[in-house]
Amino acid sequence: MNNHxxxxxxxxxxxxxxxxxxxxxxxxxGFLGLPALxxxxxxxxxxxxxAYRDIPQLGGSRNIIWVVAQLHLLLGGFxxxxxxxxxxxxxxxxKTGEKRYDKLxxxxxxxxxxxxxxxxxxxxxxxxxxxxxxxxxxxxxTDVFFPAFVLYCVLFLVETVTLYLYWYGWDAMPDGGxxxxxxxxxxxxxxxxxFIMIVPNSWATFQASPVVITEGSSLARAWAATWNPTxxxxxxxxxxxNVVLGGFIxxxxxxxxxxxxxxxxxxxxxxxxxxxGNFIGVFGMLPLPFAGYWLMxxxxxxxxxxxxxxxxxxxxxxxxxxxxxxxxxxxxANYYFWLGITYRIPGAEVKYRRPIMAMLVILLLCLGVWMTxxxxxxxxxxxxxxGGTHHPLLGVFGVMSxxxxxxxxxxxxxxxxxxxxWRAGKxxxxxxxxxxxxxMGGVLGVAALVVIVLGVWGYxxxxxxxxxxxxxxxxxxxxFVLLTITPLTAVLLRSAKTTSExxxxxxxxxxxxxxxxxxVMVILLMTLMGYARSSSRVHWHIYGVMRDSSQYAxxxxxxxxxxxxxxxxxxxxLMVAFIxxxxxxxxxxxxxxxxxxx
Amino acid sequence: MKGSVLLKPILLLVGVYLVLKFVLxxxxxxxxxxxIFLYLALTAAGIMIFETLSGQSTEAFFGPIFAxxxxxxxxxxxxxxxxxVLILFPLLVGWQTxxxxxxxxxxxxxxxxxxxxxxxxxxGLSNPVPNTPENVMAGKGxxxxxxxxxxxxxxxxxxxxxxxxxxxxxxxxxxxxxQLQESYVFWRIKKGGVGLPVExxxxxxxxxxxxxxxxxxxxxxxxxxEYDGAHQKPRTWE
Numbered sequence: 001m002n003n004h005x006x007x008x009x010x011x012x013x014x015x016x017x018x019x020x021x022x023x024x025x026x027x028x029x030g031f032l033g034l035p036a037l038x039x040x041x042x043x044x045x046x047x048x049x050x051a052y053r054d055i056p057q058l059g060g061s062r063n064i065i066w067v068v069a070q071l072h073l074l075l076g077g078f079x080x081x082x083x084x085x086x087x088x089x090x091x092x093x094x095k096t097g098e099k100r101y102d103k104l105x106x107x108x109x110x111x112x113x114x115x116x117x118x119x120x121x122x123x124x125x126x127x128x129x130x131x132x133x134x135x136x137x138x139x140x141x142t143d144v145f146f147p148a149f150v151l152y153c154v155l156f157l158v159e160t161v162t163l164y165l166y167w168y169g170w171d172a173m174p175d176g177g178x179x180x181x182x183x184x185x186x187x188x189x190x191x192x193x194x195f196i197m198i199v200p201n202s203w204a205t206f207q208a209s210p211v212v213i214t215e216g217s218s219l220a221r222a223w224a225a226t227w228n229p230t231x232x233x234x235x236x237x238x239x240x241x242n243v244v245l246g247g248f249i250x251x252x253x254x255x256x257x258x259x260x261x262x263x264x265x266x267x268x269x270x271x272x273x274x275x276x277g278n279f280i281g282v283f284g285m286l287p288l289p290f291a292g293y294w295l296m297x298x299x300x301x302x303x304x305x306x307x308x309x310x311x312x313x314x315x316x317x318x319x320x321x322x323x324x325x326x327x328x329x330x331x332x333a334n335y336y337f338w339l340g341i342t343y344r345i346p347g348a349e350v351k352y353r354r355p356i357m358a359m360l361v362i363l364l365l366c367l368g369v370w371m372t373x374x375x376x377x378x379x380x381x382x383x384x385x386x387g388g389t390h391h392p393l394l395g396v397f398g399v400m401s402x403x404x405x406x407x408x409x410x411x412x413x414x415x416x417x418x419x420x421x422w423r424a425g426k427x428x429x430x431x432x433x434x435x436x437x438x439x440m441g442g443v444l445g446v447a448a449l450v451v452i453v454l455g456v457w458g459y460x461x462x463x464x465x466x467x468x469x470x471x472x473x474x475x476x477x478x479x480f481v482l483l484t485i486t487p488l489t490a491v492l493l494r495s496a497k498t499t500s501e502x503x504x505x506x507x508x509x510x511x512x513x514x515x516x517x518x519x520v521m522v523i524l525l526m527t528l529m530g531y532a533r534s535s536s537r538v539h540w541h542i543y544g545v546m547r548d549s550s551q552y553a554x555x556x557x558x559x560x561x562x563x564x565x566x567x568x569x570x571x572x573x574l575m576v577a578f579i580x581x582x583x584x585x586x587x588x589x590x591x592x593x594x595x596x597x598x
Numbered sequence: 599m600k601g602s603v604l605l606k607p608i609l610l611l612v613g614v615y616l617v618l619k620f621v622l623x624x625x626x627x628x629x630x631x632x633x634i635f636l637y638l639a640l641t642a643a644g645i646m647i648f649e650t651l652s653g654q655s656t657e658a659f660f661g662p663i664f665a666x667x668x669x670x671x672x673x674x675x676x677x678x679x680x681x682x683v684l685i686l687f688p689l690l691v692g693w694q695t696x697x698x699x700x701x702x703x704x705x706x707x708x709x710x711x712x713x714x715x716x717x718x719x720x721x722g723l724s725n726p727v728p729n730t731p732e733n734v735m736a737g738k739g740x741x742x743x744x745x746x747x748x749x750x751x752x753x754x755x756x757x758x759x760x761x762x763x764x765x766x767x768x769x770x771x772x773x774x775x776x777q778l779q780e781s782y783v784f785w786r787i788k789k790g791g792v793g794l795p796v797e798x799x800x801x802x803x804x805x806x807x808x809x810x811x812x813x814x815x816x817x818x819x820x821x822x823x824e825y826d827g828a829h830q831k832p833r834t835w836e
Contacts, residue, residue, distance in 0.1 A: 462831035
């Protein structure tokens with residue numbers, strides 16, 4: 001009896017202790033349910049063919065979609081980018097026999113599995129919200145893309161199964177033929193991930209550059225709509241951007257872990273992981289401007305109005321912001337390389353100080369040109385002195401010829417930063433080393449010179465000559481440099497003597513912060529360009545086909561948009577931090593058990 | 599030695615500022631404050647990056663700053679200097695905040711859109727007038743009659759140009775008509791400054807609405823003459 005009484009007392013005490021929490025929870029649920037009341041009220045009065053629904057209590061339908069779609073896209077970018085280099089790392093580990101690569105690949109995949117569910121969850125939320133808030137648009141898109149929707153579901157299914165097998169089978173397939181099978185699963189994972197990316201890309205690009213055919217089967221209509229003018233440029237741009245995003249986020253994760261670790265072993269591991277993350281980010285960043293240029297070119301060619309809205313119209317200021325963010329990213333990535341040289345390679349600081357200074361000056365000069373707008377922000381008094389808003393001397397920096405030139409030069413400098421890092425602490429012993437170095441120096445010097453000459457020449461030729469030939473030539477020259485110097489350096493270093501062994505775990509805390517900064521810059525960039533891509537449709541849901549007739553059929557002001565970009569970046573960082581915290585909770589538990597045993 | 603490490607960056611920043619603010623205007627138009635700020639921010643970022651590349655350089659750069667601000671072992675003029683910095687710096691920040699937020703009779707800086715997107719009906723139009731020497735000459739004649747008072751010999755320096763702010767466009771400059779398709783130029787001539795969309799605001803263009811006085815084919819001829827006279831080619835995709 002007594003026991004029963006005690007138990008009842010305990011239960012009552014438990015409930016009393018939680019009564020405030022439960023009341024709070026009830027209020028919260030009630031508060032969250034308020035918009036539903038609004039919806040219910042609206043639904044009762046609405047006719048059968050509702051074009052729009054709204055939840056003004058939560059900021060309005062467009063803002064809700066903006067946040068959810070951006071978060072889904074960022075999560076999707078991470079989830080589809082990480083498998084690429086996780087798989088490559090696994091292959092490297094398998095081929096070289098170095099276990100640390102396998103461990104790294106597994107750690108990347110761990111981050112992937114924990115983010116995958118959240119990505120799918122946000123995809124589901126986005127879908128429900130779109131169906132609920134934009135029923136007319138979704139009905140139209142469903143009518144056009146229904147076969148693609150089915151395909152997407154199938155792809156999602158096989159991707160999920162493959163991911164489970166890839167992750168949970170990691171330790172069960174450690175070597176031999178089983179490892180081969182595991183690698184094949186990794187390959188399949190990437191193939192499915194690629195298709196998961198390009199299928200919904202076709203829906204979004206269809207909205208910007210629609211191809212509508214009224215005749216033919218539903219499959220033929222879906223296929224025509226899928227193969228629209230901006231589909232492949234967006235596919236390529238996003239594929240590369242996902243690698244960049246994934247690389248820099250993994251780098252930031254390593255940076256944060258590096259700042260928190262207590263043991264030397266972990267310190268070394270996360271220092272190395274940070275280096276790999278930064279390397280992957282930079283590796284993707286080098287071709288990214290080319291892909292972006294191609295996309296913008298296709299947009300311009302598809303529709304002059306859309307092209308001008310983006311590059312010369314009211315959205316053109318976004319590209320100055322973009323230049324600033326990319327500039328910080330280039331500086332951050334190079335800074336991390338340079339810190340690696342001076343901290344990880346004993347005695348390298350004095351040797352590389354001057355080359356680093358030269359590269360920094362070139363980067364800053366290029367950045368100065370890239371960030372100089374065509375139309376300057378000037379007060380009335382300043383504009384009067386200028387004789388307009390175009391500066392007679394610096395105005396030449398405002399057009400694409402200058403921007404393309406400096407973007408290519410910055411890529412070359414960043415590439416050389418990496419090469420310098422690679423070669424630091426080693427002495428080439430090959431008999432032909434001197435010749436190889438001269439060839440590399442010559443190739444780099446001539447390439448930089450030709451890029452500049454083409455950039456200047458670009459002012460004196462018709463725009464189409466510059467776009468079709470000069471800009472393409474600049475890109476090809478830079479790619480040529482990348483593709484000649486990289487293998488040459490690899491061969492040269494094969495026989496090189498190590499003079500200073502690389503010491504991991506010696507980076508200062510600011511290196512970790514630099515990695516975090518790079519990740520934040522990439523996220524901000526994606527939110528910025530997401531707004532640009534979406535806003536370029538102006539008052540159209542589907543450009544030229546379905547007009548936006550809602551109360552939100554206007555382009556938000558740049559300041560307002562910037563606030564949303566920051567909000568999305570903040571929310572995404574918050575979410576990623578939470579997901580990674582959850583993912584690594586088990587590690588801490590295991591570590592403490594190991595510590596207790598030892 | 600430590601002082602010189604700090605002195606170089608300070609001299610560099612001051613030097614860059616002096617060149618941008620006072621030396622450059624000796625050769626060309628002065629730079630707006632927004633651009634000077636941008637370039638100074640880049641210089642400062644460069645200094646911070648370079649000086650924090652190693653532990654030694656970081657210590658050499660920040661050591662004197664921290665030592666000065668902490669005030670440890672300071673006597674005499676250094677102590678007074680520290681006090682002066684600690685008092686004057688917040689005052690400077692306050693003053694800067696005040697002047698940037700206080701009401702002023704000066705209009706705000708403009709970030710107007712020079713090339714707003716054209717309306718749909720002007721997108722993708724191609725010049726219907728054949729590009730023959732006669733039509734080009736006719737276009738140049740029309741240009742001389744209607745456009746040259748402001749746009750001069752295609753360089754934006756006509757006799758009336760000085761009366762306008764912003765000044766008439768310089769077509770020889772590769773950043774103007776060379777970047778545009780003919781349909782865009784047709785829209786600008788036909789509808790003029792008053793025909794600009796809202797996104798082009800605040801627009802003070804004095805460009806007349808030539809559709810009132812010129813026929814479409816005359817405008818197309820002017821466009822041909824304009825490109826030919828300015829030695830430019832319109833943007834095309836072929």
